[in-house]
Amino acid sequence: MPFFLRKIRKAKWLNDKALTWLGTDDLQADAIFDLKTDDNALSVWHVEDDKSNLQVVIAALSTTSDNLSNLDYVLVEQSVFAKAGLKVIHTRGKTVYDEANKWHRDLVELSAKSLINTALLIASQRSEMKRLLPKQVLSLLQEKIMAGEIKTAELKEKLRGKIEQSPQ
């Protein structure tokens, strides 16, 4: 079963004992900010069930950064969203990694209730929340640049500067 990938900030999804007011099956309200919608649509990326395109999708997301950074993401089985009745449409991504843009999707016609439901579904997949450290993102981008799939000149200035000054 394929997945949807959504970029998040893991710290917002932590359910920590120190947050004594937070129920075990609940999530921090701050997490909702990771699900910023536009025109009631939430941007996600399709990841094949064998995760063969995972690195491509992560590289595409990394190209949108101002700075070299970690990249936190969650993978949720598409069936989970399907069961919740969420509607998905194909919309081409707008990153500079052209080959990856075909994997972009939008969850559309989201109401406030369905957005919160989506957040809860994501929170239930905490084991599928992963992180690439800045150094790993750097080497992934370098790999794609070397392969000619991403053009350095199209990246934002600070990110480009970091890549150019780092040894391959």
Add this chain to the structure above:
Amino acid sequence: MMLSEGLKPFNTGLNQWCLVTSETATPSGEPLGRISRDIEAFTATSPATHILVADPFGPYSQAVAAGYSNELMPDINMPTSSPYYLYLMDYGSVSPCFYWPDVVLLTSSNTDEGTDTQSQNTAKLIERAVRLEAAREISIEFEKAKEESFEDGMDSEFSRRLENLIIKFDHSALAVIRSLVFVADFYGEAVGEALRLLGRIDHPETYSNRLVLLEQCLFHPDARVRDAASLGLAYLDNPSAIPYLRRAIQVEPNEMLLEDMEQVLRQLEETLQCLSS
């Protein structure tokens, strides 16, 4: 007009000149007039924006300061339109209530102490003044940041401004951030953003202090702070943090965070291996 003998201007590093005097300041007699004249002489020839009043004789210095700030002693009819910032402080404590957006003179009251002690005291005073200013400016940024939302990899107004303040205030800025994280028990998403920034910025002057602060934050009671600290250390990629990470991993109760810390540890161990081969 000349400064009294013994007066020395100091640059605090903030482009704000202060004045230090080793003249005796007592509540009786001449010094009040002398200090007033010294303020005039000093400000006539320097680009001062801040002046400090060291205050071993509290009421007396307050009276001096009152000459420039009616907020302090409303009964005294003295000029109040000075463009300077006033800090009134003593060697032992600095109270924020002694802060007026008004005039300032830094005088170090003469005691029987030797010159070395006076220099040390002066250095302490200046450090305190700088820290006070850093605290004021950085706290404002943390307050403003409550209106911002943050995303990994994306520049934020907060991080841009905080980076400038770290460059401006150096170690004082780090001391303020430390107290916001630990002493003030302040948490906003801005703290996480600040700790990431500490790992990311290119500022060699504060490198070792940033490293130490991030290592300390690995043991903070709030998992979000520990998470940001481990990310900051991943940016710094300095293997000297390995023992701290190992210890933090041993006591980390949050599984999700544990996995991320282990990942950072692996990165630093690889870096160590590269450096030693």
